[in-house]
Amino acid sequence: MTFQSEKVIEVTNLVKHYGKTKALEDVSFEVYKGDVLGFLGPNGAGKSTTIRALLSLIKPTSGQIKLFGKDPIKDHQSVFSHIGCIVEKPDFYSYLSAEKNLQIFARLSGVEVKKNRITEIIEFVGLKGREKDKLRGFSNGMKQRLGIAQTLLHDPELIILDEPTTGLDPQGILDIRNLILQLKNEHNKTILLSSHLLSEIELIANRVVIINKGKTLVQGNVSELLNTQELVVSFTLDNVELAKQLLAATSIENEVINVNQNSLSIHVSNDNIPHINKLFCDNGLKVFSIETKRKLEDYFLQLINH
Amino acid sequence: MFWKSTYNELLKISAKPRSYIGLGAITLIICIILFAMRLDGMTYLSFIMQLFDQSLSFQGNILNGHLVAFIILQMLIVHIPLLIALVTGDLISGESAMGTIRLLLTKPISRTSIFFSKYLAGCIYTFIILLWIGFLALFVSKAMFGSGDMLILKSSGLAIIQEQDVMWRFLSAFGIAYLGLVMIATLSIALSSFSENSIGPIVLTMAIIILFTIIGALDVAVLDVVRPFLFTTHMSTWNSFFEDPLPKEQIMTSAGALLLQIAGLLWISIYQFNRKDILS
Numbered sequence: 001m002t003f004q005s006e007k008v009i010e011v012t013n014l015v016k017h018y019g020k021t022k023a024l025e026d027v028s029f030e031v032y033k034g035d036v037l038g039f040l041g042p043n044g045a046g047k048s049t050t051i052r053a054l055l056s057l058i059k060p061t062s063g064q065i066k067l068f069g070k071d072p073i074k075d076h077q078s079v080f081s082h083i084g085c086i087v088e089k090p091d092f093y094s095y096l097s098a099e100k101n102l103q104i105f106a107r108l109s110g111v112e113v114k115k116n117r118i119t120e121i122i123e124f125v126g127l128k129g130r131e132k133d134k135l136r137g138f139s140n141g142m143k144q145r146l147g148i149a150q151t152l153l154h155d156p157e158l159i160i161l162d163e164p165t166t167g168l169d170p171q172g173i174l175d176i177r178n179l180i181l182q183l184k185n186e187h188n189k190t191i192l193l194s195s196h197l198l199s200e201i202e203l204i205a206n207r208v209v210i211i212n213k214g215k216t217l218v219q220g221n222v223s224e225l226l227n228t229q230e231l232v233v234s235f236t237l238d239n240v241e242l243a244k245q246l247l248a249a250t251s252i253e254n255e256v257i258n259v260n261q262n263s264l265s266i267h268v269s270n271d272n273i274p275h276i277n278k279l280f281c282d283n284g285l286k287v288f289s290i291e292t293k294r295k296l297e298d299y300f301l302q303l304i305n306h
Numbered sequence: 307m308f309w310k311s312t313y314n315e316l317l318k319i320s321a322k323p324r325s326y327i328g329l330g331a332i333t334l335i336i337c338i339i340l341f342a343m344r345l346d347g348m349t350y351l352s353f354i355m356q357l358f359d360q361s362l363s364f365q366g367n368i369l370n371g372h373l374v375a376f377i378i379l380q381m382l383i384v385h386i387p388l389l390i391a392l393v394t395g396d397l398i399s400g401e402s403a404m405g406t407i408r409l410l411l412t413k414p415i416s417r418t419s420i421f422f423s424k425y426l427a428g429c430i431y432t433f434i435i436l437l438w439i440g441f442l443a444l445f446v447s448k449a450m451f452g453s454g455d456m457l458i459l460k461s462s463g464l465a466i467i468q469e470q471d472v473m474w475r476f477l478s479a480f481g482i483a484y485l486g487l488v489m490i491a492t493l494s495i496a497l498s499s500f501s502e503n504s505i506g507p508i509v510l511t512m513a514i515i516i517l518f519t520i521i522g523a524l525d526v527a528v529l530d531v532v533r534p535f536l537f538t539t540h541m542s543t544w545n546s547f548f549e550d551p552l553p554k555e556q557i558m559t560s561a562g563a564l565l566l567q568i569a570g571l572l573w574i575s576i577y578q579f580n581r582k583d584i585l586s
Contacts, residue, residue, distance in 0.1 A: 054413045057584040070505075077307075080414040087412070091405030095321050104317065107310040110414035150409065 081110030090147025328389030384479030
């Protein structure tokens with residue numbers, strides 16, 4: 001199926017009220033074909049509500065949602081045959097085997113899913129050998145893998161994963177991250193990924209949307225968002241006092257925010273880091289390490305606490 | 307897609323252990339009744355017949371399969387709704403409780419189709435339960451006790467139905483009994499569409515049946531107005547097929563009332579299921 005618009009998801013002024021509770025007040029964002037979009041927000045920000053609205057699980061109070069340029073409620077069948085999703089946690093029929101569960105959802109996928117496709121997907125997510133086992137004995141990680149298998153059965157163009165690493169151990173998180181990266185790099189899927197693990201999003205996503213209290217705070221390219229901001233840079237050096245004096249005297253814009261015995265942290269723009277380093281070196285300071293702390297997590301925290 | 311979804315629903319019902327509770331309970335109860343009748347059926351029968359000893363003389367196989375089947379149905383029909391509700395009350399709310407409803411509703415199939423595929427699967431399950439009762443009650447009874455004219459003790463007296471006249475009456479009685487049980491299935495699925503847990507709709511269905519049965523049984527004039535509108539009033543209409551002459555008007559009224567209530571409940575259920583926010 002070819003879609004005229006490159007916008008795979010378009011959410012405009014989405015509002016959802018449950019009685020007097022305002023779950024979403026004004027959420028707007030776009031996801032473009034080939035994007036891996038990190039959908040971020042603190043607990044209760046409205047991430048899951050937005051995802052449920054995207055998937056027509058709840059009806060918005062107002063606002064507009066378009067998936068592949070279409071209304072997902074009016075064109076439910078044509079739109080949803082191109083979507084694979086996990087909402088919150090992948091729940092399956094625990095009294096059925098992994099294979100039977102996949103067969104059940106394959107029958108409803110809107111396309112012909114052959115038996116060898118199910119075998120192939122089970123192998124892809126690393127569940128080969130466990131496909132005949134009932135889900136009662138599956139760990140959270142295995143259920144997450146099965147959840148991803150379920151999203152891929154019909155080879156969808158858009159994959160929506162809501163907190164796919166919740167409840168997983170570090171190995172499980174790494175496995176899911178690798179699976180998503182594989183989908184991004186080898187299968188060129190458009191992925192909307194909601195997660196609390198900002199470091200994961202930073203590694204996977206090319207764009208992010210950050211929402212808080214039911215409103216979109218920012219959306220854009222990850223590298224652009226981070227580069228436009230001042231960084232917190234820690235210098236480890238042999239003479240912290242001299243470094244402080246040099247920084248106070250220099251015309252390079254900076255702000256010392258933390259001083260320790262062997263290190264000092266300053267607010268400085270990304271472009272000025274080499275100049276500061278040169279200033280220290282030219283004045284005989286030994287710089288042992290430079291660590292930029294301006295990661296997505298800092299940016300996120302600064303944004304939602306603003 | 308609808309048929310694939312219905313196949314899925316049947317598969318899920320067949321894989322759930324609770325689906326076999328009904329079949330197991332029915333088999334056990336009927337076997338106990340058959341065994342008891344085999345051992346001491348004539349004593350049971352003579353107790354009834356002694357009322358007519360002065361005026362009538364009975365000859366032939368009185369304790370036959372037809373009579374035993376009728377006794378089984380009278381004893382069992384009160385309990386079947388619980389066995390039906392146990393499965394149908396879980397069809398939608400069970401998905402909500404498990405969380406699978408989220409996956410189900412994000413597939414390219416409309417909510418109405420999902421609802422009707424669940425409903426159809428529930429009706430098929432109800433039919434299988436009734437078929438099993440029919441097989442055990444009628445055919446196993448006939449194999450054990452033989453055939454013959456059927457004696458039925460009514461409040462108005464004793465009715466005798468000739469052997470060649472029995473089978474169509476049983477089949478018709480099963481037909482209207484099925485309609486009554488479909489009404490139970492519809493009610494529990496309707497309640498299921500409002501609920502997020504499995505037990506609520508099952509308990510509520512039984513509570514409604516008990517309440518309506520009590521209202522129906524209370525001999526208070528003020529309740530005469532509501533009695534015709536209670537589905538429990540019409541569920542016992544299967545008995546009417548063993549009356550002579552056949553109360554056709556009463557049967558048609560009951561069938562119509564049940565069909566109307568089924569249609570009404572279906573409309574409410576679909577409306578609710580389609581507009582429901584999935585928050586589980």
